[in-house]
Amino acid sequence: MNDKPTMKKTMKAILYLIPALLIIGTFSFYPIIKSFFMSFYTDYDYFKDLVFARGLDNYTFIFQDPEFWKSIQNTMIFVIGVVPLSIIISLVIATFLNQKIKFRGLFRTIYFIPFVTSVVAVSIVWRWIFHSQYGVLNYALGFLGISPIKWLSDPDWAMPSLIILAIWKGLGYNIIIFLSGLQNIDKQYYLAARIDGAGAWERFKNITVPLLSSTTFFISIVSIINSFKVFDEVFALFGGQPGPAGSAETIVYYIYNKFYGEWNFGVASAAAYVLLFIIFIFTLIQLYVGKKKVNY
Amino acid sequence: MKKIVHVLFVCLLAISLAACSNATKPSSPEKQKTADIPTKIDKPVTIEFWHAMTGNLEKTLQTMTQKFNDSQSNITVKLVNQGTYDDLNKKLMAAAKSHTSPVMAQAYEDWMQDYINNDLITDLTPYIQNKTVGWSDSELNDIVQVFRDENSWNNKFYGVPFNKSTEVLYYNTDMFNENNLKAPTTWAELGNAAQTLTKGNVIGMGFENAIGLNFPTWVQQAGGQFVDVDNKKVTFDSEEGKKALTFLNDMVNDKKIARLAGEDNYMSDPFSRGDVAMYIGSSAGISFVEAGAKGKINWATAPLPAGEKASTQFQGTNLVTFNSADDQQKLAAWEFMKFLASKDQTIYWAQNTGYVPVRESALKDPVWLKYIEENPKYAAAEKQFDAGYFFPHLDGAFAMKSAYSTEIQAVLVGKKSVDQGLQDAAKNTQDALDKANK
8 A cells, every 4th residue: 555656646636635625625625725815905896896905904903803803702701611611511411421331322312412403593492481570490499599691691600601512512422422532431440440359440641541542632723713713593592682771792793793784804813813823823833732742 | 834835925915915995985975955856656666675574463464555555556665574683674774885775665764874874775855855745843743852853954854764662661460459559650669569479489580681782771771871972982880870870780689579570581471481470571572561461360461660850762663765775766655654653553553463553643533542442452552651761872872772781781790880880981982082083
């Protein structure tokens, strides 16, 4: 298989790659490059593709816009709230599902359903769950003596509600990936550990966690990138608004609003590039940490 | 790692250098002479009309379009449903960008503002004034004034009013009778009624989440001015503005006799459940309340209570034609617009949808008079034409609206004091206005 690369083989490879490259090029690379240019347009006719002046005004504008900083802050809260909790919960559930329990297949399906259901449908159900008067969540909390919480109409609770929804929605995907990671761990290690007298927690801590680190690493990168891009959940959970009094506005919502609402195409592109830069930095940090900590 | 950063940096540098050729701005915008328009369609023309009407509204529109198509030998109108208004807005923008705009579409005024700024929609004045296919002066002036005004920019007409609604007061007649109350007509009566009706689980008054958007109504009712259009100055941070916001804030936060729709999205749900005794909302919601309230509560509608004076915003879309269409298509579109805005059709539309007729003559027509006598719920909206206003045509209107709407909401959900909220709202709104008019 390890033939030397020749012209002919390279051409053959390119031929195979062309369909994918065409699609990625048209729908990913072209927009990325185009919006990079657009982020510098300060005076332009978007529809006729005419640009009269370029500059850094769009970047200065967003960095001075308190709404933009608010949306960055909300997005950070979202990422910090969702990613670690989601990883821990899905790891625990995956570990249980990996044991020999009854109805294992059924449970796996149940946990995966949220991931494949449309966000809009999911949000309709959660809006009912979160309803302060008629919702099942406040009803359940009532038994614990907790007075009703206005999950969706109190600005202080808007982000927590969003985070709960996002964790629940992301579980299925993470669990499936973790399960496949768990199946790749050689049973021998566990048997050896048992002989040495290690308890369940010891085995989990010293075998499962380290040997699963490459899976965890993958999930953390994907989750962080996806969490930075959160939009659908906000849009659907709060009925097209960014939460009560703008309390759950995220970066992508900000971009969406500038683009489709205000027709500020330059500002929207600049904000998109700031988001790209933030994600890029986070991914670099993760790759750096990953190199040190992950066992392959 | 270093390599990746390096490569990326070089890439960015390369593309940024590659893209530095500036176009030159045309010194004077080319105004084509539009006085000459064709007045006859001699070949078959098909035009697409993009709309966002669903359910019964769509069925009614289909019936009317069918009637129009049957009456024409050369024009065929094809209806294309584009989903929600939000979807329609996005698709129209994308279509304009890819030069595939439809001939006709529904559009709100703030969309039209953007379309006009980008030279996307057609000035209809030559069609209206044309002797053969246009409207006579009396026909034009028969269109309700507020609708004529909102469709004109610098004395040019860019749209024809179509599905128009306004805010009305919905009230639960069972609860009102129990408490010997009549529909409130002033702020004081509104406050008293809300106080009396708030008992147990029932809250007296309800406001839509869009209360922030409709804040101009309350400022004007208090006798104030919202924005000085000529000088481009936001003027609602005033005594009257404060009075308006204090009135709302007292009801919602201090006395707790009013609530926002909040998690319910629209007030029609809690109102038809009987959780709220009255609310202010769009007259276009009548059919939704009717469906929800059936068998649960009895209700009626009334014009908005007035403060120092009466004021109510008119909402809903207009019909526009895109510049990309050819002359024959534009003429066909104009014929269809004329049809939809004709007396008989606007009555038919209003009867079947709950929107208001757009012609004065329609309001006096025996067919319509008989209809509202039998369906008094539909009468509240049209009684308010004299108090009607529309949000002024300003560049940056969308950004202004979201600026003050967010701050007013922040006050009403208890996050900001009245003074702070009003001040921030005025400042952010002014900033949005300044930015767009730089």
